[in-house]
Amino acid sequence: MSSLAAIGLVVAVYLAVTLVIGAVAYRRTAGTPEDYFLGGRAARTFVLFMALFGTNVTPFVLLGIPGLAYHQGVAVFGLNAAIVGLGIPLTFFLIGEPARRAARRLGAITPAELYAERFGSPAVGLALFAAFFLYTLPYMVTAVIGAGLTAEVLTEGNLSFGAASALILGITIAYTALGGMRATMWTNVFQGATFLGFIVAAFFLIADRLGGLGAATAAVQDRAPHLLEKTTAGAFAPGPWASWALAISLTVIAFPHMLVRVFAARDAAALKNVCRLYPVVLVVLWLPAVLFGVWGAAEIAGLQGKASDAIFPLLVARHLGPVLQGMALAGVLAAVMSTLDAQLLTLSSMLTRDVLRRLLPGLAPAREVVAARLFTLALSAAVFVLVLARPASLFDIAAFSFSGYVTLTPTLLLGVRWRRFTATGAIASIAAGNLALGLAFAGILPAPFGVLPVAWGLVAAIAGALVGTALSRPPPSHVVARALGPA
């Protein structure tokens, strides 16, 4: 069997197993919105963790992080991985848990629906819907582009970029549209196991091929010793470092596709266990990813700029056989599909619950599920068109989106933790945060101590929330109590 056929066979097995899991989940899915969109709010620890972690992990960890470490060294771990081991569990506790309780109490399915009910204000729901939608769509497109390009490289051009993108979207649509949340969570377990299992196996196998952990590090000491040291230049200076840590800690809970998965938790115990697992599994994934980049710099020198994003596939191609090369491609596909399915399902649920149901108040529950499936197809078609067009501004929009989510966190936090917080405060927060973020990105606002634009967005969003609330009347206590329980 040729090496290309072996790679194709491994990927075909991965895709077939994914489809079978999706089909089994479809047979277990009832036709109610709560079951289709949230899996009946019954996810226990293991499935909930793999669904959240799989959704959180994108091909950036498998490709972009080794690429960054190739140029910037081991400090990439401290900058990008360590803080989220505390930051993400903290946001699950401060925002996720009270939001989960409120969503269950109200029967809310989408984040915008929850906050519209909490404030008794459709305008807040609409503002959140617009922000979530506009920030998430570019992300989906850039993820598919990344996976399509990787598939083209690993199959040496035998699977074209367009065909790879169509394959990724086609398989993801099939199990997401049919099986809803249950299908995406169950496939996330398999997908998470695929990329975690592969990266751990690759770590030990590649280290062995390089002569062991000590020899691999010694080679870096000889050829690129600066990669083993922390620097305080550029992104690693205290200002950018602290503001980036703030951004990556806060942004994840504001991804609507993450918050909705928190709503799907069976109970607080499941979410607590997820928090306990998060920092441990982060190390398992990120430590190899960073070391691949550092080892690769000594092994395959001379990659310029973004070309270093290929260092992990290059190490795999050089040191591992075709079956493991197939596993590498399956791992990248798993990372992109486990995020894409959550985004597709969440955006289709938002279009159904936050838009269509407002336009058609008498919509039958079974019709909602049909509508969501049609929205999933339409969204996928729109993503595919954008993937093929690849507008130049898309990656700039995605970069803005990452910080844009952070500007929503004051509203998400105060909405479930502060009873006095008003709809005016929420809308002022979202508007002020995004305005300041835009001005900072445009360079109109200064960057004291080198802080990133996200710091301006967050400060303005907090100020908007406080000023807007101070200038408006408290919300009716019975409206707040319906969402947050009695005071």
Add this chain to the structure above:
Amino acid sequence: MSPAAHQRLFAGLAVALIVLHVDTWNAGPGPLVLGWLPWDLAYHLAWMAAATFLVFYMTSGAIWPEDPDDP
């Protein structure tokens, strides 16, 4: 200790840990831990071990009570 005291202790420990994350003092060359692990990486792995202990404290009943409405 009262729940409020637990929450104050947790908040204090979290702030201290976050300050320790901005580790400018680790800049420059450092020793290899266990003969292969660069010092800055070892520091942040130790930091994550401390963060994991803090997360276990956060998820204890003293800080994060169970939801009586859960099934």
